[in-house]
Amino acid sequence: MNRHETLISTTDFKEKLYFTVKEIALNLKNLIEKNFPVLWVEGEIANLRYSQNGNVYFNLIEEEASLKAMIFSSDKDQSIVPYLKNGLKVLCFGRLNFYLRSGDCYFIVRRIEPLGKGLLALKKEELIRKYKPLFDPNRKKALPLYPKKIAIITSLFGAALKDFLKISHNRWDLEILVYPVRVQGEGAEKEISQAVEDINLYFKDVEIIVITRGGGSFEDLAPFYTEEIILSIKDSKIPVVSAVGHEIDYTICDLIADKRCPTPTAAAEDVVPDKEEVFKRLEIYKKKYQQLLEIIISKREKQLYELKLTLENRNPFKIINNLEKQLKDYTHNLILRMEKFLSFKESRLTEIKNRLRKKHPQEKISLEEERLKFLKNRLKSALNNFLETKERKLESLQKLLDSLSPLNILQRGYSIVKSYPDGRIIKIAQDVSEGQFLEIYFSKGKVLVEVKKVET
Amino acid sequence: MIENNKDLNFEEALKRIEYILKQLENKDLDLETAIELYEEGLKLIYYCEQKLKNARTRVEVIIKEKEGFRLEEFEKAIEILKNGN
Amino acid sequence: MIENNKDLNFEEALKRIEYILKQLENKDLDLETAIELYEEGLKLIYYCEQKLKNARTRVEVIIKEKEGFRLEEFEKAIEILKNGN
Amino acid sequence: MIENNKDLNFEEALKRIEYILKQLENKDLDLETAIELYEEGLKLIYYCEQKLKNARTRVEVIIKEKEGFRLEEFEKAIEILKNGN
Amino acid sequence: MIENNKDLNFEEALKRIEYILKQLENKDLDLETAIELYEEGLKLIYYCEQKLKNARTRVEVIIKEKEGFRLEEFEKAIEILKNGN
C-alpha cells in the first residue's frame, strides 16, 4: 500500500495534447517497471493454466481487482507448482513486467508461498491425494499386543526417547532397540526412511517400530511430511507406530503409520503392555475360572441329585406293589370264578336232577297199571260177551229145534210107535209081528204095549 | 250122519245143529230121520251147553288160579301153554 | 301163537293182549280158542302186572340205593351194569 | 348204552343225562328201557355230584397247599405236572 | 397245558393267568379242565408271588449295596453285569 502511494506521487503527468501509443506504452512500461522493481503481492489464484512451453499462467485476484501473473518454466518453484490451484490464497514474490506489444502487464512470479494453511498442509494434502489408497484404514497392520522386541527410531538425545523409556521401564519383558536418527533438518526424512528399511531388513524379530519425536515448529516437522516417509513406512513389514509432533495435528507420518499416538509417552503406554494390568486381569480370570467351574460342578451336582431323587421315586417297588395287588386280584378272581363255575355246574346238575325226577317211571308204571286193569276188564267182558252170545245162540237153536220137533204132531193127537227095544219107528203094520213089544209115544208120556194081532 | 261128536268142537256142533234145523224144516222128512235128527240136535245142544258150562267153570278157575299165581308158576304155565298147544 | 315169553317185553305183551281182545270180539271164534285166548290174555296181563310190580320195586330200590351210594360202589355198579346188560 | 364211565368226564356225563331226559320224554318208550335210562340217569347224576364234591374238596386242598407252598416245591410240582400230564 | 414253567417269565405267566381267568368264565368248560386250570392258575400266581418276593429282595439288596459302594466295586459290578447279561 505504501509502495502504491509512492508510485502515484512520483508519476507526474506532463501537459501534452495527445500521446502516441508507443509513447504511452513506453511511459507505462517505464512507470510500472521503475516503480515496482520487485514486490510481494497477496492475492487469490484464478484462471490457472499451464502452457505448452511449461510456463504457468494465472490471475491474482482480490474482489474486483485482478492482476495477470505468470511463472516461467525456467524459474518456477518446482516444490510449489504441484500444489497450485484456483482459489488458493498466496503471497507471490516477483516483479511487474509491461509488454508493449500486447499492452499487458504481467506479474512475473519467482516464489510463491501459500497463505493460511501453509506449505506443509499443502504438501500433506497433495501427498494424501497422491497416495490415497495407502491411507485406507483397512491396510493398517495390527500391532502385536504383547511384543518381545520393539525398535524406536528417534534422536538418541531427544526428550521423546527419555519419555518413552521412562514409561516402558520394566513395564514388560521387552527388548528395546533404539535406532538413532536426526528428526529435523535437511535430509532427516532420508535417515528415518533408511532406519525403517534397515530394521525391516536386519532386525526381522522386531515386532513394532516406533517413530517418535517431540513437538516442534512447522520447519522442524518437515521431514515427516515427505514422500520418503510414506514410501518407507508403506514398505515396512513390521507395523509402525508414529508419535510425531503436535497432539492435534497429524503429520503424514502419523497418517501412513499403522498406529498414531499423540506423544512419545502415549506411544509407550500403547505399545508396551502393562504387566500390572495383566496381573490384575489374570487374577480376575482365576476368580472367574473358579466361579464358572463351581457353577458347572454345582449344576451337575444339582442335576445328579434331582436325577437321584427321581430314580429313587421310580424304584421298582411301585411296580412290585402293583403286581402284587394284581396277583391278589387274580387269586381273588380265580377263586371267585372257580366258585361261580362250580356253583353253575351244581345248579345245572340240580336242574337236571329235578328234570329227571319228574321223569320218574312211577307215573309210567301207574299208567301201565291202569291200562292193564282196563285191558283186564275188557278181556273179561269180551269173553263174557262171547260166552253169552254163544249161550244165546244155543238157546235160540234149542228153541228152534223144539219148534221143529217131529214130536210136536203128538199134540195134535198123533202118536209114534216104535219097536221095542230097538226103537224103530213102525210106519206099516206089516213091520209088526204078534207078541212083539211096541212103545207108543203120546204128547205126554208113552206106553209099552204088546201086539196081539196084526192086520195088514 | 253124526260123526264122532267128541271130536266136534263147539262151533262145529252149532253148525251141525243149524244143519239139523234146516233138515227138520223139510216137511217131507221121514219122521224117523226127523226124530233121529231131532234127537241128535238135542244131544248137540246138550253137548254145547255142557261145553259152555265147562268154559264158564274154566274161566272161573283161571281167574282164581291167577290170584294164587307166582312168577315161577307163570313160567310153568307158559311152559304148559307152549307144550299144551 | 305165544312165542317164548321170556323174550316178550312189556310192550309186546300189551300188544298181544290187544290182539287177543280183538280176537275175542270176533263172534265166530271157536269157543275153545276163545278160552285159550282169554287164558293167555289173563296170563299176559298177570305177566305185565308182575313186570310193573318189579319195576316199582326196582325203582324204589334205585332211589334207596342212591342215598347210600359211594363212588366206589357206583363204579362197581357200572361194572355190574355193563356185565349184567 | 353206558360206555366205560370211568372215561366219562363231567360234561359228557351231563350230556348223557340230557340225552336220557329226552329219551324219557318219548311216550312210546319201552318201560324197561325207561327204567334203565332212569337208573342210568340217577347214577350219572350221582356220579356228577361226586365229581363236583371232589372238585370242591380239591379246590380247597389246592388253596391250602398254596399257603404252605415254597418255590422249590413249586418246581417239584411243575415237574410232577409235566410228567403226570 | 403247562409248558416248561421254569422258562416262563413273569409277563408270560401273567398272560397265562389272564387266559386261565377268561377260560374259567366259559360255562361250557369241562369240570376237570376247569380244576386243572384253577390249579395251574393258583400255582402260576404263587410262582409270580415268589418272583415278586425275589424281586423285592433284589431291589433291597441293590439299594443296600449302593451305600457301601466304591468305584472299583462299581467297575467290578459292570464287569459282572456285562458277563451276566
Add this chain to the structure above:
Amino acid sequence: MIENNKDLNFEEALKRIEYILKQLENKDLDLETAIELYEEGLKLIYYCEQKLKNARTRVEVIIKEKEGFRLEEFEKAIEILKNGN
C-alpha cells in the same frame, strides 16, 4: 444294555440315567427290565457322584499344586498332558 461304562463320560452317564428314568415311566415295562434299569441307574448315579467328587478333589489338587509350581514343572506338566492326552 450297559455298554462299557469305563468309557462312559459324565454327560453320557447323565443321558443314560435320563433315558433310564424315561424307561422307568413306561407302565408296560417288564419287571426284570425295570429292576435291571433301576440297578444300572443307581450305579450310574453312584458313578457320577464319584466323578463329581473326583472332580472337586482334582480342582483342589490343581489349586494346591499351583502354589508349589515352577515354570519348569509347568513345562513338564505340559509335556505329560500332551502325551497323556
Add this chain to the structure above:
Amino acid sequence: MIENNKDLNFEEALKRIEYILKQLENKDLDLETAIELYEEGLKLIYYCEQKLKNARTRVEVIIKEKEGFRLEEFEKAIEILKNGN
C-alpha cells in the same frame, strides 16, 4: 487341546486363557472337559504370571558401522555418540 506350550507366546497364552474362559461360561460344558480346561487355564495363568514376574526391559542402541550394525548398551552408546559426533 493344549498345543506345544513351549512355543506358546504370551499373547497366544492369554488368548487361550480367554478362550477357556468363554468355554467355561457354557454351563452345559461337559464336566471332564470343564475340568481339563480349568486345569489348563490355571496352568496357563500361572505360566503367564511367572513370566511376568521376571519381566525387565533392556534397551540397546543400533549403531551403524561400515559393515553392518552393532548393538550397544544404551548408556555406552550415548557416550560414544556424544563424543563421536
